[in-house]
Amino acid sequence: MSQHSSLKSATRIAARRNVLKRFERVDLLKKRGKWKEGDRGLGLPKTKADQ
Secondary structure: OOOOHHHOOHHHHHHOOOOOOHHHHHHHHHHHOOOOOOOOOOOOOOOOOOO
């Protein structure tokens, strides 16, 4: 029995993630200069991942 095409490769799905984890959002905000040390990690602004 063959595997369904949507289940074949998890690496392909991971490469196109558009939802970032909290630590990834904080790192991105730090890189953009919008994060100050001591800021809270809750209620972060929306961010789009760099392409």
